[in-house]
Every structure is written in C-alpha cells, then in structure tokens.
Amino acid sequence: MSVETLQFQGRKAAAELDTRIRVAKAALGKRAVILGHHYQREEVYRHADFHGDSLQLSRAAAELDAEFIVFCGVHFMAEVADILSRPEQKSILPDLQAGCSMADMASIAQVERAWQDLAEVLDPDSELTPVTYVNSSAELKAFCGRHGGTVCTSSNARRILDWGFRQRPKAFFFPDQHLGRWSGHQLGIPLAQMPVWDPELPLGGLTPEEVRNARILLWKGHCSVHQMFQPLHIERWREQHPQGKVIAHPEAAFEVCSMADAVGSTDFILKTVKAAEPGSEWLVGTEINLVSRLAEEVRAEGKTVEFMSPMVCMCSTMFRIDPEQLAITLEELVAGRPRNVIRVEEPTATQARVALQRMLDQS
Ligand code: 13P
Numbered sequence: 001m002s003v004e005t006l007q008f009q010g011r012k013a014a015a016e017l018d019t020r021i022r023v024a025k026a027a028l029g030k031r032a033v034i035l036g037h038h039y040q041r042e043e044v045y046r047h048a049d050f051h052g053d054s055l056q057l058s059r060a061a062a063e064l065d066a067e068f069i070v071f072c073g074v075h076f077m078a079e080v081a082d083i084l085s086r087p088e089q090k091s092i093l094p095d096l097q098a099g100c101s102m103a104d105m106a107s108i109a110q111v112e113r114a115w116q117d118l119a120e121v122l123d124p125d126s127e128l129t130p131v132t133y134v135n136s137s138a139e140l141k142a143f144c145g146r147h148g149g150t151v152c153t154s155s156n157a158r159r160i161l162d163w164g165f166r167q168r169p170k171a172f173f174f175p176d177q178h179l180g181r182w183s184g185h186q187l188g189i190p191l192a193q194m195p196v197w198d199p200e201l202p203l204g205g206l207t208p209e210e211v212r213n214a215r216i217l218l219w220k221g222h223c224s225v226h227q228m229f230q231p232l233h234i235e236r237w238r239e240q241h242p243q244g245k246v247i248a249h250p251e252a253a254f255e256v257c258s259m260a261d262a263v264g265s266t267d268f269i270l271k272t273v274k275a276a277e278p279g280s281e282w283l284v285g286t287e288i289n290l291v292s293r294l295a296e297e298v299r300a301e302g303k304t305v306e307f308m309s310p311m312v313c314m315c316s317t318m319f320r321i322d323p324e325q326l327a328i329t330l331e332e333l334v335a336g337r338p339r340n341v342i343r344v345e346e347p348t349a350t351q352a353r354v355a356l357q358r359m360l361d362q363s
Pocket residue numbers: 038052053054055135153154155223249251264265266267
C-alpha cells in the first residue's frame with residue numbers, strides 16, 4: 001500500500017472519530033460536559049467545553065451542573081472532579097491508564113512514615129503545614145486535610161505556602177520538589193532552608209539539625225517531562241535569539257526557572273504568549289502538545305514559539321486520552337452504560353475536600 005493511501009485512510013479514520021464524538025456529544029446535550037487540560041492533543045482538546053490549567057478545571061468541576069463530567073486529563077484531576085462535585089454527578093476518565101508519574105512518587109504509606117519519623121525531631125502537627133501539589137492521590141490530599149494542611153496548584157503555590165506559614169512555622173511540600181523550591185524562593189526562603197526529603201532514607205536523609213533549620217521540607221519528587229529542560233537549552237537559544245523571551249512551567253528545575261523571563265502555570269504561559277507583541281520570539285518549557293498548538297495559534301501574528309528541549313518530551317499519560325477513547329466513552333454514556341467512573345471513597349473524599357476547600361478559599 002502506498003504512503004498516500006495510508007495517509008488518506010488515516011485522515012478518513014480521524015474524520016470518522018471526530019464525527020462520532022460530535023454525534024454522541026450532541027445526543028448527550030447538557031447531561032455531559034467535557035473538561036480538557038491544556039496538555040491534551042488537539043483532536044481531543046477541540047471537543048472540550050472548558051479548557052484550563054489544574055486550578056481552573058478544579059473550579060469548573062465544583063461549579064458544573066452536568067450529570068457526567070468527562071475529564072480529558074489525568075487520574076488525579078478526575079478524582080478532584082469527583083471530590084468537588086455533587087454525589088449524584090459522575091466523574092469519568094476516558095482512559096484509566098492516564099495517570100501522573102509525579103503523583104505516584106508520594107504514596108500515602110511513605111508520607112505517613114515520614115510524619116512519624118519527623119515526630120522524633122519536632123511536633124509535626126503544631127510545627128508543619130503539609131501542602132500537596134494537586135498532582136497527587138486523593139489519599140495524600142486527605143492526609144493534608146486531616147493534618148491542618150491544604151492543596152496547591154502551579155498557579156497558586158506561592159500564595160498557598162504563604163497561607164501555610166501563617167498556620168505553622170514550617171511546611172512539608174509534596175510531591176514536586178521543583179514547584180516547592182521555586183515557590184519558597186519567591187517567598188524569600190534561602191535554598192539552604194529547603195532541604196529535600198528522600199522517602200527511601202531514615203529521617204529523609206537529613207540530620208535532626210537540618211530538619212530543625214528547615215522552613216520547607218521538599219519531597220523528593222519531580223515531573224519526568226519537565227526535568228528534560230536544561231539551562232544549556234536556554235543559553236543556546238538565547239545566542240540565536242537575543243531579543244527572544246523564555247517562559248517555563250514551575251515544574252522545571254530551579255536553574256531553568258531562574259533563567260526564564262517568566263514562570264507560571266499552563267494557562268499563564270498561554271495567556272502571556274498570546275498577549276505578547278506581534279513578531280515576538282518565545283522559547284517555552286512545558287509539555288509539547290501545548291507548545292505545538294500555541295505555536296500554530298500565534299503564527300499568523302508573526303510570533304514564533306519553540307519547544308525548549310531538542311528531545312520530544314511529551315506527557316505520555318496525558319496523551320493516552322485519544323479520540324477513540326473519547327468517542328467510546330461518550331457513546332457508552334448515550335447507551336446508559338457509564339464506563340471508567342472515578343469514585344473516591346469515604347472518608348478519603350471528605351478529608352480531601354477539606355484540604356481542597358482550604359485552597360479554593362485562598363484562591
Ligand atoms: P497546570 O496546573 O499548570 O495546568 O499544570 C498541571 C500539570 O500537570 C503540569 O505538568
């Protein structure tokens with residue numbers, strides 16, 4: 001079979017899936033709403049009723065009336081939608097394999113053990129505010145709810161940590177050390193007072209003295225996508241584009257964020273580049289689907305948008321939500337057979353809601 005024939009068949013299959021999604025969506029009407037995270041591939045993203053970063057989508061999930069919330073994102077996002085929506089609503093993840101490797105880096109068993117270990121050095125419940133990035137399991141959010149802590153996203157981490165310090169003198173930040181470090185740095189905390197807690201080592205690999213001196217304990221977790229960005233990529237690009245601007249997501253390493261002209265959430269990145277003057281040049285350090293779509297959107301204004309790494313690093317779990325999964329999910333809803341319903345059990349749901357509500361109250 002020729003390449004042209006294969007390409008033709010591929011386009012035909014894609015068009016058929018697109019039509020199936022539109023037909024099923026129309027049949028469901030207001031009963032279903034599709035939420036699409038900015039990292040979703042274009043063929044899925046275009047069908048979403050609401051697009052946003054994690055905070056915007058959490059808010060939407062709390063406010064929507066639809067019977068079905070179809071979450072085109074990853075598992076922890078669908079959990080948040082279930083926790084914040086009403087009991088009769090159903091949160092649905094089109095592919096159950098769409099997890100987040102960073103969220104998996106802090107298990108509840110490891111966190112409970114860390115809290116116990118810390119009790120040998122200080123009184124965690126009066127000295128430490130646990131703050132978890134929204135990229136975490138519902139169990140970890142519930143832990144934060146039980147221990148006077150809260151949740152943050154990439155767009156409010158600094159403000160939420162500030163809230164944490166008004167409750168207790170220190171914070172324990174899970175699971176993304178980079179977001180925690182960058183946010184602490186923005187609050188003026190020296191790097192030396194933000195040691196990394198390694199869950200594999202006794203007392204996190206720290207001395208009692210280091211724990212006592214810490215302002216923020218940073219859980220040893222990271223995003224495998226954003227760790228690909230390196231200061232060298234920025235240096236090389238700036239040599240070629242002396243007038244260009246660099247923008248990065250705060251999940252990138254501290255050295256990368258420090259070199260960037262601007263740092264912020266996925267939505268902040270989109271808004272900043274879209275609002276920039278025509279003809280401007282941008283190097284963007286976040287997931288490739290967002291960067292490619294943005295480059296396409298602003299091309300007509302003469303803006304150039306380049307991906308920060310020479311390697312194609314995409315979030316493979318976000319990419320698991322494909323048009324076929326979305327079509328099947330919607331068609332099954334039309335047929336009265338909801339699949340891949342994400343349900344967070346009690347008491348985890350109530351305790352996690354406490355932590356999430358503390359965040360929403362501060363945002
Ligand atoms: P945002 O909250 O900026 O959308 O980020 C979510 C995420 O998973 C980034 O990797």
